[in-house]
Amino acid sequence: MFGGQYQVQGTIFPNANCNPIMDAQMIGGALQGFGCDKDVLIDILTQRSSAQRIMIAEAYGSLYSRDLANDLRENLDGHFKEVIVGLVYSPPGYDAHELWHAMKGAGTDENCLIDILATRTTSDIFQLKEAYLMQYGCSLDQDLYSETSGHFRDCLINLAQAVREEGYTDPGLAAQDAMVLWEACQRRTGEHKNLMQMILCNKSYQQLWMVFQEFQNVSGQDIAATIEECYDGYFQQLLLAIVSCVRDKPSYFAYRLYSAIHDFGFHNKTVIRTLIARSEIDLMTIRQKYKERYGKSLYHDIKHYASGHYEKALLAICAGDIQDY
Template structure:
């Protein structure tokens, strides 16, 4: 992360919060003859996730119904995905996305990469617990059955959530950088394993030093070396780990730009990132997006989305809305 950067989301706790009143607003919006989608957007994007959970409890108390189920029943298409996604607690949302990435037709490897390469140890632990409770299944066992090779090994390592924390040893950074350089040159199975073990288990503070030493030793950026020496999802995952260690908001800005421009507005990716990062660093992601690509995230969403789906995405991104 750039020195002095202030990481900030776009959604905060609403002041003067009244969950019963909000539940009544949602009830009127969902129970009426014509669903008031604007009221849904205002309420659900105007409250933080913890407040939404309280609203859901109040909703059940008032109407005897589950808010998520009512949203699923009354809404459709991508707008429904946004509104329903906002109602999951963050670990449950990650678990939901991982489950569907592996249990649908085929495997969404990029979803696995985005989530597992970017989450902290604590987030991964909570995600694993949520996955087990929601789906009566083991995340690591499902990863093992749905992926293969060194890509699978790296995902399973990340899913342990066992990265060292708060540790940096300049004396060993050059040695670890040499291991990475050797792995990029020789590319055997053993060297691939050494590479992923360092990237998955070493503290972020230590990896910063290792990346600098790698540049000194090889004259090359580590991401460039990985892209040259490896291919497929293994290469994408390794690069994602490095990019997330360096600057997580920049990584997600890159993923959003790719999802919008390279994949014909890949809705699932865009929705997942905006929801998952909204209370963490979405405002900073927005900043990185404009710095790197010249146009604001607002601009690009408006060009490709429409209707209440567009309104919902823009509301998630809003924050201080300085680059609308």
């Protein structure tokens, strides 16, 4: 059975009690005067779906003739600001925001580029590219070209073309593709890297699931272990991310969260981005995979490493209706 066919569940759902105008008024009140009532912001923005938050932002603009995201930026600070401002973007707008900031300024956050472009659907990528152009007035493809290099760049640009054949399968072609991948791992030339990239970036997850099984049959090796042995750097990491997502996307994000929390001294940007981006898709499933794989709950680890209203906001996004200590 294709590895992607499992029940997935988010933690944030549309709130039946949402009243955009009333919510906008409460947020406006929370931002008035000295300080800011952060609890009100958390209680509203983490308990509404993205579509509802967009309606709240529109109502806020109508009521106050100001932009909600800008007002939040002006009144908040630190990682708490990143969480709350992130919540008022549309999902494509938030992905575009993260990609832009990953490439602008000093250095490039390659892991952010991988986390987004290797995991989004064809439809997601079309939408985030439109949002990127609208928000920043430039092409995502052009920025990827100028800010990355080599086969890593080629692979990212291929993913950004959004040409993955979602749902399409050809069992007869799976063994042939597996042989191409095996030869690419053996020869490692530029041409063979391109062939590997084209298969991993363009074939559907269902097709790749079959290809990986055929790869095991023809080589006697696991595709992920072979990629790890044959390639290195961000090109290797990107290929491994695609393989991992084909097999079990929530487990990929569980791994990324665990690494961000434990391997990098709580890498806030990765934690924030993952929780917000997956909250309405599969965050509850990610939490389940996290606990199965690492023994402690994601909820426990956030409580251990974060604090204050930042911790409260992350936990509210993460919790859904289940607080798993």
